[in-house]
Amino acid sequence: MGGTTTISVGSDGVAIITIINPPVNSLSFDVLNSLKESFDQALQRDDVKAIVVTGARGKFSGGFDISAFGALQEGKAMTTGLASKPGYVSIDILSDTMEAARKPSVAAIDGLALGGGLEVAMACTARIATSTAQLGLPELQLGIIPGFGGTQRLPRLVGLAKALEMMLTSKPVRGEEAHNLGLVDAIVSGDELLEKARQRALDILAYKKPWVLSLYRTDKIEPLGEAREILNFARAQARRQAPNLQHPQICIDVIEEGIISGPRAGLLKEYEAFQVLLKSDTCKSLIHVFFAQRGTTRVPGVTDLGLKPRQIRKIAILGGGLMGSGIATALILNGYQVVLKEVNQKFLDAGLGRVKANLTSSVKKGKLTQEKFEKTISRLKGVLDYESFKDVDMVIEAVIENVSLKQQIFLDLEKHCSPNCILASNTSTIDLDLIGEKTKSHDRIVGAHFFSPAHVMPLLEIVRTSKTSPQTVVDLLDVGKKIRKTPVVVGNCTGFAVNRMFFPYAQSALLLVERGADIYKIDRAITKFGMPMGPFRLCDLAGFDVAVASGSQFVFNFPERTYKSMIIPLMQEDKRAGETTRKGFYLYNDKRKASPDPEIKMYIEKAREISGVSVEPKFGKLSDKDIIEMVFFPVVNEACRVYAEGIAVKAADLDIAGVMGMGFPPYRGGVMFWGDSVGSKYIYEKLNEWSKMYGEFFKPCDYLAQRAALGAPLSSPLDQAKPRL
Numbered sequence: 001m002g003g004t005t006t007i008s009v010g011s012d013g014v015a016i017i018t019i020i021n022p023p024v025n026s027l028s029f030d031v032l033n034s035l036k037e038s039f040d041q042a043l044q045r046d047d048v049k050a051i052v053v054t055g056a057r058g059k060f061s062g063g064f065d066i067s068a069f070g071a072l073q074e075g076k077a078m079t080t081g082l083a084s085k086p087g088y089v090s091i092d093i094l095s096d097t098m099e100a101a102r103k104p105s106v107a108a109i110d111g112l113a114l115g116g117g118l119e120v121a122m123a124c125t126a127r128i129a130t131s132t133a134q135l136g137l138p139e140l141q142l143g144i145i146p147g148f149g150g151t152q153r154l155p156r157l158v159g160l161a162k163a164l165e166m167m168l169t170s171k172p173v174r175g176e177e178a179h180n181l182g183l184v185d186a187i188v189s190g191d192e193l194l195e196k197a198r199q200r201a202l203d204i205l206a207y208k209k210p211w212v213l214s215l216y217r218t219d220k221i222e223p224l225g226e227a228r229e230i231l232n233f234a235r236a237q238a239r240r241q242a243p244n245l246q247h248p249q250i251c252i253d254v255i256e257e258g259i260i261s262g263p264r265a266g267l268l269k270e271y272e273a274f275q276v277l278l279k280s281d282t283c284k285s286l287i288h289v290f291f292a293q294r295g296t297t298r299v300p301g302v303t304d305l306g307l308k309p310r311q312i313r314k315i316a317i318l319g320g321g322l323m324g325s326g327i328a329t330a331l332i333l334n335g336y337q338v339v340l341k342e343v344n345q346k347f348l349d350a351g352l353g354r355v356k357a358n359l360t361s362s363v364k365k366g367k368l369t370q371e372k373f374e375k376t377i378s379r380l381k382g383v384l385d386y387e388s389f390k391d392v393d394m395v396i397e398a399v400i401e402n403v404s405l406k407q408q409i410f411l412d413l414e415k416h417c418s419p420n421c422i423l424a425s426n427t428s429t430i431d432l433d434l435i436g437e438k439t440k441s442h443d444r445i446v447g448a449h450f451f452s453p454a455h456v457m458p459l460l461e462i463v464r465t466s467k468t469s470p471q472t473v474v475d476l477l478d479v480g481k482k483i484r485k486t487p488v489v490v491g492n493c494t495g496f497a498v499n500r501m502f503f504p505y506a507q508s509a510l511l512l513v514e515r516g517a518d519i520y521k522i523d524r525a526i527t528k529f530g531m532p533m534g535p536f537r538l539c540d541l542a543g544f545d546v547a548v549a550s551g552s553q554f555v556f557n558f559p560e561r562t563y564k565s566m567i568i569p570l571m572q573e574d575k576r577a578g579e580t581t582r583k584g585f586y587l588y589n590d591k592r593k594a595s596p597d598p599e600i601k602m603y604i605e606k607a608r609e610i611s612g613v614s615v616e617p618k619f620g621k622l623s624d625k626d627i628i629e630m631v632f633f634p635v636v637n638e639a640c641r642v643y644a645e646g647i648a649v650k651a652a653d654l655d656i657a658g659v660m661g662m663g664f665p666p667y668r669g670g671v672m673f674w675g676d677s678v679g680s681k682y683i684y685e686k687l688n689e690w691s692k693m694y695g696e697f698f699k700p701c702d703y704l705a706q707r708a709a710l711g712a713p714l715s716s717p718l719d720q721a722k723p724r725l
C-alpha cells in the first residue's frame with residue numbers, strides 16, 4: 001500500500017493533482033482514495049477552475065498496485081466502507097467523480113500510463129502526452145482484464161479493432177501513435193507538458209476545445225452488426241492463440257456488453273468479471289511470474305555486497321555457429337563492440353553472414369532501419385587469431401560441446417586476454433570446473449548460457465562456480481540487463497538449471513513410447529498443456545546431434561536416473577537427425593511443415609528389442625492427463641533436486657528458468673509453482689508408484705519425499721540444504 005496524491009493550485013485557477021508512489025506511481029488503494037479526495041477538494045474550492053492530473057518524476061502511472069493482488073486474492077479486505085462497494089473505483093471515483101465533474105480535467109502524460117494509469121487518464125476530459133510516453137492496457141498479461149473502465153473507454157477513443165489489439169496483445173503504444181489513434185489530444189515536449197496541459201484545461205473550460213466524455217463517445221464504435229463481426233473475429237483469434245485461457249474471451253464479452261447495453265452496464269460487467277478473474281489460477285500464476293522475473297536479479301551474497309558493475313565495452317566471441325552468431329547479434333544490437341573469432345575463413349564468413357542475416361531479417365520486419373543496420377553491423381569484426389583479444393573486456397566461448405577443446409581454448413584465453421577479462425562459456429551442459437580445470441583463472445570463469453536463437457530468446461543462465469567472484473557475476477548481470485535478457489544466476493553442475501529440467505522431459509517421453517504410447521499423441525497432449533511444442537518435435541528442431549551430445553553428459557553424470565533408449569541412435573544410423581535432414585520423429589516438407597512418419601514404428605520396435613521392454617496395452621490408452629503427469633512429474637522431481645542442491649537460490653528462479661528457457665506456460669506459473677498447485681504429496685505418490693513399476697528414472701528425490709511427508713509446498717524456502725551460490 002502507501003502512496004498518495006498532492007494538490008497545488010496555481011494563480012491561473014488550475015489545480016495540479018500529482019500521483020506519488022515510487023517507483024512507478026502505482027495505484028494503491030491509498031493513492032486511489034487520495035485521488036478522490038484531491039478531486040473532491042478541487043471541485044469544492046472556488047479558486048479552482050480546472051484540473052490537471054499527472055504523475056511524479058516523469059511517470060504518469062504503471063497501473064493498479066500489483067503487490068496488492070495477493071491480499072485481494074486471499075480475500076483479505078483491503079477496502080472498507082464505501083471502498084468495498086461494487087465498482088467503487090471505476091464508477092464512483094473515475095466515472096462519477098472525475099469524468100462527470102463540472103470542472104474539466106486534463107491528463108498530462110509522460111513516461112508510463114499503463115493499466116489503471118491509462119484508465120485514470122481516459123477518465124479525464126482530455127489527454128496531453130510526450131512522444132516517448134507509453135500508453136497501454138497490459139492487464140491480460142496478468143490474467144485479468146482492465147478493471148477501471150478500460151474495456152469501455154479504450155474502444156470509444158481508438159475504435160474497436162485497435163482497442164482489441166491493444167488489450168489482447170498487452171502491447172503499449174508510444175505517444176505519437178496514441179495521438180494518431182485519438183487516444184491523446186496533443187503531443188508536446190516534456191518541458192512544456194504541464195504548461196500545455198494547464199492551458200488545454202482552461203481552453204476546454206472556455207469552450208475553445210471540445211469537452212467530450214470518453215465513456216459516452218460513439219463516433220469510433222462501429223454499427224452493431226459490424227462490431228459483432230470484429231468481436232467474433234477477435235474471439236476466434238484469441239481461441240486459436242490461447243486455447244487454455246478464459247480471460248481474453250471474457251474481456252471480449254465485457255466489451256460487447258458495453259456496446260449492446262451501454263457503457264454503464266459494461267462497467268458493471270467489467271467489475272464483476274474482474275473480481276472473478278483476480279482469484280483465478282491463471283492470474284495467480286501470472287502475478288507470480290511477474291514478481292519472480294523481477295526477483296532474479298537479487299542474488300544473496302552477490303548483489304547485496306555494494307559492488308558496481310565494471311564497464312564492458314568490447315566482447316570477443318569464439319565460434320560463429322548458430323549460438324555464437326546469435327549472441328553477437330544481441331550484443332551489437334545493444335551497443336557492444338564485438339570480435340568474432342573462427343578457425344578458418346570459410347567458417348568466419350559463414351558466421352558473419354549469419355549475424356548479417358539476423359539483422360537483415362529485422363530490417364525486413366520493420367524492426368530496424370537501414371541506418372541502424374549499418375551502425376549495428378559496423379560494431380562487428382571478424383578475426384582468425386587472438387591478436388585483437390588483448391583489449392577485450394569479456395570473452396564468450398561458443399564452440400561445440402567438447403570438453404578437451406574447451407579446456408584448450410580457456411588455456412589460450414588466459415594467455416591472450418588481459419588478467420581482468422571475464423572468461424565466459426556458453427556451454428549448455430558441461431561442468432565449468434572441468435572447462436577451466438587447466439587454468440589459474442577460476443575467479444573470472446563464468447557460464448553465460450544463452451538459448452537459441454540467442455538474439456531472440458529472453459533468458460540468460462549465468463552459471464557461477466564456487467570460485468567465480470561476485471564481481472564477475474555482477475558484471476555479467478549488467479551485460480544481461482543491457483541486452484534485455486532476464487538473467488537467472490545458478491550454481492555449477494552438469495546441465496545447470498534449464499537443461500537439468502529439460503533432460504527428464506525428453507527421457508520420460510521416450511520411456512512412454514517404448515512402453516507403447518504414441519509419439520504424436522504425446523506431442524499433442526504436451527502442446528495442449530501449453531508448451532510451444534512436444535518433446536519429439538523439439539528434439540527434431542534441436543537436432544539429434546545436440547540431443548545426443550548433451551544427453552551423454554547426463555548419462556555419464558546421473559546414470560542411476562537415465563533412461564537409455566536406443567530410438568534416437570537407431571535413427572541416426574539411418575541419417576535421420578531431425579529437421580535439418582527433413583527426417584526425425586516427423587517428416588518435413590519444403591516449408592518445414594511437420595507430418596507424422598509411419599516408418600517410426602520400425603525404430604521403436606528395434607529399440608524395444610534392445611532394451612528388452614515390452615508393450616503394455618495401458619500405455620496405448622493413456623489420457624492427456626496421464627501423459628502430462630508422466631512427462632512433467634519427473635521434471636518437477638529434477639527441479640526439486642536442483643533446488644535442494646542449492647543450484648538455484650530460490651524456487652521462483654526455477655520457475656523463470658522453466659518459463660523462459662523451456663517454454664513452460666507462464667499461466668501455469670513455472671515448474672515449481674505448478675508442482676505446488678498439483679501438490680507435493682500427489683506427485684510423490686505417483687512417482688513412487690511408477691518407480692516401482694518402471695524403474696529408478698521415476699524415483700522421487702529425498703527433498704520431494706520430505707516435502708510430501710510434511711505436506712509442505714515445494715517452493716517454501718530451503719532450511720536444510722546449503723545453497724551452493
Ligand SMILES: C[C@H](O)CC(=O)SCCNC(=O)CCNC(=O)[C@H](O)C(C)(C)COP(=O)(O)OP(=O)(O)OC[C@H]1O[C@@H](n2cnc3c(N)ncnc32)[C@H](O)[C@@H]1OP(=O)(O)O
Pocket residue numbers: 023024026027062063064065066067112114115116117119138139142145146147148150291294295
Ligand atoms: C484495475 C486495473 O485495470 C488493473 C491494473 O492496472 S493491473 C497493472 C497494469 N500495469 C502493468 O501491468 C504494468 C506492470 N509493470 C510493468 O510492465 C513494468 O514494471 C514497467 C513497464 C511499469 C516498468 O518496467 P521497468 O522500468 O523495466 O522496471 P521494473 O523492474 O519492471 O519495475 C520497477 C519496480 O516497479 C514495480 N512495479 C512495476 N509496476 C508495478 C505495479 N503496477 N504495481 C506494483 N509494482 C509495480 C516492479 O515490481 C519493480 O519493483 P522492484 O524494483 O521492487 O523489483
